[in-house]
Amino acid sequence: MCLVGEPNLMLLWKKGLLVSLITSAGVLLSACGASQTLRALTPEDFGMTCTSDNVCVDDAARIGEARKLNRHALGFVAANVGPIAQPPRVLFCSTRDCFAQFGDPTVAAHYIIGFDTIVVNDIGWYNFIVRHEMIHHWQAEQIGPARSSRMPRWYLEGMAYVLSKDPRDPLPSPEIEGWRDQFNAWIAKGNDWRVPPR
Numbered sequence: 001m002c003l004v005g006e007p008n009l010m011l012l013w014k015k016g017l018l019v020s021l022i023t024s025a026g027v028l029l030s031a032c033g034a035s036q037t038l039r040a041l042t043p044e045d046f047g048m049t050c051t052s053d054n055v056c057v058d059d060a061a062r063i064g065e066a067r068k069l070n071r072h073a074l075g076f077v078a079a080n081v082g083p084i085a086q087p088p089r090v091l092f093c094s095t096r097d098c099f100a101q102f103g104d105p106t107v108a109a110h111y112i113i114g115f116d117t118i119v120v121n122d123i124g125w126y127n128f129i130v131r132h133e134m135i136h137h138w139q140a141e142q143i144g145p146a147r148s149s150r151m152p153r154w155y156l157e158g159m160a161y162v163l164s165k166d167p168r169d170p171l172p173s174p175e176i177e178g179w180r181d182q183f184n185a186w187i188a189k190g191n192d193w194r195v196p197p198r
């Protein structure tokens with residue numbers, strides 16, 4: 001059992017009851033890699049500097065670039081997907097070693113469901129990547145972190161790849177292309193992305 005994406009634990013977290021669980025389950029969490037994820041809660045302890053608008057960087061010289069990417073993604077999602085009630089914290093790593101402190105360093109970015117946090121890797125400093133992760137935050141806000149973690153991948157990822165207007169052709173894997181196609185076919189039948197499939 002890992003912490004992130006575990007619906008019952010996420011509900012406890014939302015109720016502020018998880019602190020004692022984290023302490024008592026420390027061995028378990030580190031055994032499944034979730035200790036990396038917990039670090040995202042205190043990025044300042046891991047070499048990051050955070051601003052009042054919830055943007056964190058490991059390289060202070062890139063704060064302007066990071067804030068611009070964040071502002072763009074927030075505006076894009078609000079205009080094209082739906083309103084965001086509470087913007088997430090966004091950690092921008094300029095090195096792979098920085099990102100590896102928080103998760104699998106082979107990905108460009110990830111959204112930590114239940115923690116309202118996006119982490120961007122050194123290869124992820126692109127508008128379409130931050131838009132994609134911001135859509136995952138919108139999904140968590142709309143559907144709730146527990147329920148959204150149980151939604152089908154084609155819906156969550158298909159929406160994120162399609163609505164972010166990801167310019168890659170082909171997308172990174174045949175599986176992802178399949179999710180995109182399934183999402184597009186579902187929309188073509190008249191479904192609204194704001195109303196999740198049953």
Ligand SMILES: [Zn+2]
Nearest residue numbers: 132136157160
């Ligand atoms: Zn995604």
